[in-house]
Amino acid sequence: MRIGEAGRATGTKSETIRYYEREGLLPPPPRTSSNYRDYGPEEISRLRFIRRSRKLGFSMAQVKELMALADDPDQPCETVDKIASAQLREVEAKLTDLRALRKELTKLVESCKHGTIAECRVIEVLAGNREELVSQRH
Amino acid sequence: MRIGEAGRATGTKSETIRYYEREGLLPPPPRTSSNYRDYGPEEISRLRFIRRSRKLGFSMAQVKELMALADDPDQPCETVDKIASAQLREVEAKLTDLRALRKELTKLVESCKHGTIAECRVIEVLAGNREELVSQRH
DNA sequence: CTGCACCTTGTAGTAACTACAAGGTCAAGC
DNA sequence: GCTTGACCTTGTAGTTACTACAAGGTGCAG
Numbered sequence: 001m002r003i004g005e006a007g008r009a010t011g012t013k014s015e016t017i018r019y020y021e022r023e024g025l026l027p028p029p030p031r032t033s034s035n036y037r038d039y040g041p042e043e044i045s046r047l048r049f050i051r052r053s054r055k056l057g058f059s060m061a062q063v064k065e066l067m068a069l070a071d072d073p074d075q076p077c078e079t080v081d082k083i084a085s086a087q088l089r090e091v092e093a094k095l096t097d098l099r100a101l102r103k104e105l106t107k108l109v110e111s112c113k114h115g116t117i118a119e120c121r122v123i124e125v126l127a128g129n130r131e132e133l134v135s136q137r138h
Numbered sequence: 139m140r141i142g143e144a145g146r147a148t149g150t151k152s153e154t155i156r157y158y159e160r161e162g163l164l165p166p167p168p169r170t171s172s173n174y175r176d177y178g179p180e181e182i183s184r185l186r187f188i189r190r191s192r193k194l195g196f197s198m199a200q201v202k203e204l205m206a207l208a209d210d211p212d213q214p215c216e217t218v219d220k221i222a223s224a225q226l227r228e229v230e231a232k233l234t235d236l237r238a239l240r241k242e243l244t245k246l247v248e249s250c251k252h253g254t255i256a257e258c259r260v261i262e263v264l265a266g267n268r269e270e271l272v273s274q275r276h
Numbered sequence: 277c278t279g280c281a282c283c284t285t286g287t288a289g290t291a292a293c294t295a296c297a298a299g300g301t302c303a304a305g306c
Numbered sequence: 307g308c309t310t311g312a313c314c315t316t317g318t319a320g321t322t323a324c325t326a327c328a329a330g331g332t333g334c335a336g
Contacts, residue, residue: 004313014314015294023292034301036314045265052235052264057195060292069246070258080258081250088243091236097190098233105226108207112219120208120218126190127183142282152283153325161323172332174283198323283332294321301314306307 001039100125139177238263
């Protein structure tokens with residue numbers, strides 16, 4: 001599988017795939033006789049994972065951490081737990097915020113269906129005070 | 139409330155707040171007699187909303203769209219529905235991915251607690267084929 | 277009245293892409 | 307067999323969303 005096809009399969013531009021390789025997120029794939037990158041299903045999985053994680057708001061460094069967990073299951077339990085727990089806390093926080101946002105957007109779409117114009121509280125719903133607790137840590 | 143305090147209240151650097159103002163995400167606040175920006179609770183809410191949304195992986199343009207929904211409830215229903223529905227689809231997709239990721243991370247942390255080293259399937263869990271359907275649209 | 281923390285504008289650097297230039301590769305059609 | 311066009315290569319420069327720093331003004335505590 002060449003870079004263009006890999007890109008179409010994962011919704012990624014060729015340039016971005018090469019960029020991930022340069023930055024160490026993707027291992028350099030084998031090359032064909034004419035020096036084209038040649039991707040297998042394993043690399044496609046990894047690429048798909050990177051794209052999804054980035055869309056969820058994780059940094060490239062965090063994506064690397066997650067992939068390291070998957071790649072090397074023989075790391076000391078302490079390390080795995082530390083990384084996984086931290087990522088888990090972030091995932092939970094994102095889930096909470098997204099559920100609140102979903103509720104508000106659903107209400108908006110519903111009221112539109114009935115021809116009425118609802119007042120929209122998207123801002124208030126995410127402007128709660130959890131963030132203040134987070135920023136205390138700095 | 140001056141810019142520094144507003145920043146501490148929302149986990150945002152002063153520079154970033156000024157940047158949001160330049161880019162039109164935040165309205166220019168009133169100034170004090172000594173030309174300092176003076177923020178009220180309304181602006182703080184808005185700022186908090188921007189920060190949360192960005193962490194959830196929404197672009198500044200999407201954040202603007204969402205805020206426009208909240209600011210102007212008298213827009214034609216068609217417009218509101220189009221924007222809200224699109225954002226809702228994205229929120230749902232993010233929720234699905236995050237739930238899968240959470241499950242995998244929880245498993246990892248649990249097995250660590252019992253001293254065993256689990257095999258980690260974080261990559262596989264997000265490498266499913268939903269993305270292929272999305273990329274068909276282009 | 278002088279530190280010191282804060283504010284102002286402006287410019288330059290970073291992360292994560294994204295686009296484009298200049299040129300090599302290769303299967304399809306005449 | 308040769309050209310056309312879609313693909314690939316490396317490299318550089320532009321974009322988005324910050325982030326850091328410089329040079330200087332503001333304001334309150336001691």
